[in-house]
Amino acid sequence: MKRRTKIIAVAAAFLIIAGATGSAVASGEGADGVSAARTVQREAAALTGTAKLYRPAGDDITFSFDAHLAEQDRQDPMKATGTFRFSHYKGDWGGYAKVKVDCLATGGKVAVVSGVVVETDVKEFRKARVGVTVHDDAAGDRLGYTWMTADPQKDKVPPCVSGAPFEKVEEGTGDFEVTPWEFVYPTE
The missing domain is CATH 1.20.5 (Single alpha-helices involved in coiled-coils or other helix-helix interfaces)
Known part of the structure; x- marks a missing residue:
């Protein structure tokens, strides 16, 4: 018992x-x-993921993002942190760049991220600020970038500026995720 x-x-x-x-x-x-x-740290905005661009000639063009804006910095997208990388290779030609994020703004499923190149094997990109736009779309992700219309050696690209997302992502490679940013408007 x-x-x-x-x-x-x-x-x-x-x-x-x-x-x-x-x-x-x-x-x-x-x-x-x-x-x-x-x-638990909530984010005000984020852009993550990797994709290859569609090119019928067989170019290997890849973009990867790991950019974040912390909740406490919600009102200042220029306090974003992280990196993004891009590379473009075809045969024995090509190069890459690693970029330190200096601005991130998102709206819905679209993100604009910019930063300064901190590592590259392409002299035109050394220490240049570049911007990229991503559209995270279930029908097919798209991407645009500043060097389509701006020369990285002579044109000064402002923070959080990029081109329209005109490039198609290769089917099956896009896993971009955009956390939408919501600006808090002053009430007075």
Whole structure:
């Protein structure tokens, strides 16, 4: 009888502890008593993903994005962080660039990101600011960029400026994700 009472007491204690822990988790409180909402960083805007551009001649053109605007910087898209990369190769010709993000603005499923090239093997892009526009569309992602109309060596591209998304993404390669930015308008 004593053994049965101990088993019931241990089981009851376990259920009470499990219930208390479940209540804390459900209320957004972690085991350490800190609110889970405070530990999760919500983003005001983001652009992530990789895709290849469609080129019938067989060019290998790839863009990858990892750009973010933190919630506390919601009102200032020029506080965006992250990088993006692009490369263009065909046969033994080509090059790449890595860009440090300096601005990110999104609206719906469209994102404009800009930054300064921090690594490249193409002299025209060294230390140039470039911009890219992405349209995250279920019917087929699209992309545009500043160097279609601006010379990276002599034209100064302002932050968060790019061309219309005129390029088609190769079918099956686009996995862009745009987190829409919502500007908070002053009420006074």
